[in-house]
Amino acid sequence: MKWNRYTIKTTTEAVDLISCMLAELGIEGIEIQDNVQLTQEEAKTMFVDFIPELPPDDGTAKVNFYIDADEDDNTILGKVEEGLEELRTFVNVGDATVTESQTEDKDWINNWKQYWHTFTIGDLYIKPTWEPVTDEMKGHQVLSIDPGTAFGTGSHETTRMVILQLQKYIKGGEEVLDVGCGSGILSVVALKYGANHALGTDLDPNAIIASEENAQQNDIAPEKLEVIEGNIIDDKAVQDRCGYECYDVVCANILADVLEPLSAEITQHMKPGAYFITSGIIDTKEQEVAECFKKNPELEIVEINHDGEWVNITARKRGI
Structure with a gap:
């Protein structure tokens, strides 16, 4: 047109x-x-x-x-x-x-697809829905996802780092909490690697739609992935809905300014020994976020990783 x-x-x-x-x-x-x-x-x-x-x-x-x-x-x-x-x-x-x-005469709806192709993170293949599963992908985990409104596909450094950590810490049967879930990609990845159930929270009501669509696209049963709207940091109803001391893994790929208050609140939802995998941290805020984590006596930082100018901090709840 x-x-x-x-x-x-x-x-x-x-x-x-x-x-x-x-x-x-x-x-x-x-x-x-x-x-x-x-x-x-x-x-x-x-x-x-x-x-x-x-x-x-x-x-x-x-x-x-x-x-x-x-x-x-x-x-x-x-x-x-x-x-x-x-x-x-x-x-x-x-x-x-x-x-x-x-303006140029272009197919604005579909022309962007030439820039979005299958890529890998560890042994995970992430592909757009319009590309087929190839022989090369067989025997590996495959995530089918399309770019959505303001939500991630896994191509950004912050998402990539969290996925690599999920590949490392998901062993099978875990309960996962995904704070600021966006497209639900982290929850879907955790479930594909063997997690038992994932609950996502997000401030944007569109996240619920995007997460449900991506779960369905990847053959994730509805009861395996739930998403609720709200702020876990200061909304008691959301905190109660998430539950207490019931998660083996919590992931949060969100702003550094949100991770700081979240780090003080999140351990009440984590089992002893559970992992808190975070990213969305620009390198200039690494020290600031790390210091906030250290202020919570229940958290100990176990890993800090970098990808370009972005940072992943993975912490563990003490107790085991």
Whole structure:
């Protein structure tokens, strides 16, 4: 499908109203370009461990939108311009000029698939669903997964390190808790390597859908993998649902700033001798996170591993 791209030059204070106006006109695929810095709170909700530096915010912004080349651009653009004029009475829309630029004629839905192919982590093959199981994969564990909304496929260094640790510490029959489970990939991997049951928690309700889909795709029975929405750190209902001193392995591939308070709370859910496998830690925060782990007298760090600029810390609950 071919699209025509249009750009509205405006102000940062007007982008939300303009985006809503475009959506009401049936325009999808809106992009916002500005230099507004993320707050620490926004970074946490977006699973960003460090905030990139941006040029100074000068109050200007651009809103890009796309129109199917087969549609009547003039009619839609006329409605967009009318909408911008109406918004002038409520907000500073700036220049509010609309310019056109060209986009390539691509199959946007499927074209990205050329960049996503089967790869291995240890003896595990991770493949997209559209690629077949080959003779080379036979006799090995195979995980079929597709990229989803903001969730992992195993290709990132942090996920890779946790999977390698699961391969090492899952012996068979374990109860696994997956904190911040996202796509459910870590739970599915643990189950494929012999864990008895996995429970995932996540703040995003979409994680429940993604985890269930990936479990089904990999022939994991529904009763083997459960996912609940909520924050295990400070939500007593979630803590009670997870249970106490009942997990052999806890994995958490999440932000360093979340791992720190989690390390103080998590041992109440772990059996004596259970392993706490973590990642999502940028190397500049390694020492900070390690010190938080050491503040919990029930935790002892048994391994620290690195992959590029990312860090895995694996700890064990004392008692055995």
